Amino acid sequence: MLVALGAVPAVGILAGCSGSADASEGTGAKAGATAGASTKAEVKTPTVTVTPADGTKKAGFTSPVEVTVSDGTLASVEVSGNDGSTLAGSFNDARTKWTSTKNPYSGTKYTVTATPKGAAAQSASFVTKQPSDTFVGYFTPEANSTSGVGMPVSINFTEAVKDRAAVEKAITVTTEPAVEVVGHWFSDTRLDFRPEEYWAAGTKITLSLRLKDVEGTDGVYGTQSKDVTFHIGRRQVSTVDLAKKTMTVERDGSTLATYPVSGGDADHTTWSGIMVISERFKQTRMESSTVGLGDEYDISDVPHAQRLTTSGTFIHGNYWASTSVFGSTNTSHGCVGLHDAKGANDGSVPGYKFYASSMLGDVVIVKNSGEKTVEPSNGLNGWNLSWADWKAGSAL
Structure with a gap:
């Protein structure tokens, strides 16, 4: 059985079977027999709970997805978005709880399929809300362009960034051949990347932006998740x-x-x-x-x-x-x-x-x-x- 967060699952308890019947009554033997039969017949069905709750239309996207089970253990959990993305996660030691390693994306419908051990799979779905305030980063040089050896990767943000560490962590610059590349903040709206020396001629540079749903400042979230490539020409x-x-x-x-x-x-x-x-x-x-x-x-x-x-x-x-x-x-x-x-x-x-x-x-x-x-x-x-x-x- 799958329940929404906060719902109370049914419990197999029968009225009158409290075990406190007066043994001196003539019906005591029959009452005892009835109680024993009830206990023997009770079967506990694993109950799966998903957070955000099944059917939520404007779920948050700043916390991980959680799946818990009572009266059983989890054999598997799969979470997929309508954008083709999936969320990986991990179980606790008792396999009664699964937590996604990343938060869900905003503006996405997710389907959760949880399978308790020895029981049928149970499904839930929810839709995360869209952030009301967003920012993007405009980058130089242009994608697929070829530049001289002095060209930094320069990113200008449309909103001032308060959490510089979170934003910089969501951006990586890698090269072929490999070289250390480090970011430098010139202001709350500008972040440049460069190596120690000029780029080597012929270098391939890849800028990876993973800014989607990163909170750059209070209540303002990034929207980009993309990779772009540049090249360095002659020196x-x-x-x-x-x-x-x-x-x-x-x-x-x-x-x-x-x-x-x-x-x-x-x-x-x-x-x-x-x-x-x-x-x-x-x-x-x-x-x-x-x-x-x-x-x-x-x-x-x-x-x-x-x-x-x-x-x-x-x-x-x-x-x-x-x-x-x-x-x-x-x-x-x-x-x-x-x-x-x-x-x-x-x-x-x-x-x-x-x-x-x-x-x-x-x-x-x-x-x-x-x-x-x-x-x-x-x-x-x-x-x-x-x-x-x-x-x-x-x-x-």
């Missing part, structure tokens, strides 16, 4: 020396090219440090008011622009400055410029060539700029943290 690291006003591009250990450049002037120095290309535009508009510089410039067709910081540092082509400034004078408002042609279609100029040789995730190192090192959170620039400092930002 390209470019070094900008603003004392020499040159940029040397190295590809897989060899020098690919050296270009004359122009960096930020004395009033608008360029960030120094390790930066990663996070966006690329064949042409884009750059307007000084968007970076707090008033109306100093507004150029609608800046060629071959590649973003290095969130705050607005780019390495880009420049067709409006004299070719003589490249390699000789730092004249920009903080970006790194290469000689280019209007229209972004002249394949002979440095701006075009560097853009054509680059990809998202490539590393650009700036030195001798006269400016401090860029903040690691300003763009995808966590490489400016030591490995010890990076690991200190993990919640695990």
Whole structure:
């Protein structure tokens, strides 16, 4: 017999068989015979109880499923969801209780089939409720994309995360070939992953998100359960020396090219440090008011622009400055410029060539700029943290 949680199973007790009949009465012998027959006929049927109770329509999903049996032991328990998932579990030593090792998913109908030893299987079903408040994580790079060796796995959450440990535990980043990868929280909404050194060329990266029903903050639950794969391409690291006003591009250990450049002037120095290309535009508009510089410039067709910081540092082509400034004078408002042609279609100029040789995730190192090192959170620039400092930002 299967009962809902809290129901009281029937007990085989007959009225008048209390065993307290007066032996001096003439009916005593018959009464005793009747009691003996009742005891002999009583058969106890195993009673299975499922939590959440059978028929529940809005069951909770933050506690495990439990199955108990009275008047018997459990031979087997199976729990399956209408989404194709199953819940594994374990028995207590007496095999009178089974508990799922994980909680059920939200918004899912589950069927529980419990078989007591020596008795027929008994079934129950329940439906877990949907959480009212949810969050997701948007990740970079894109699934199935190929990036440069500096590209971290960066996740931005739609809600502030209070329980960082629970959320980080639900996310894993694995690689082929294997390397240690550690998470670092830049804020309550941003978690990045990277190894100690740049990724090796050709690395396969798998991001596993198991955020569904993880409580990121009070009453706010994740919804994602998915795996995505990225790849790392060739190794390209470019070094900008603003004392020499040159940029040397190295590809897989060899020098690919050296270009004359122009960096930020004395009033608008360029960030120094390790930066990663996070966006690329064949042409884009750059307007000084968007970076707090008033109306100093507004150029609608800046060629071959590649973003290095969130705050607005780019390495880009420049067709409006004299070719003589490249390699000789730092004249920009903080970006790194290469000689280019209007229209972004002249394949002979440095701006075009560097853009054509680059990809998202490539590393650009700036030195001798006269400016401090860029903040690691300003763009995808966590490489400016030591490995010890990076690991200190993990919640695990």
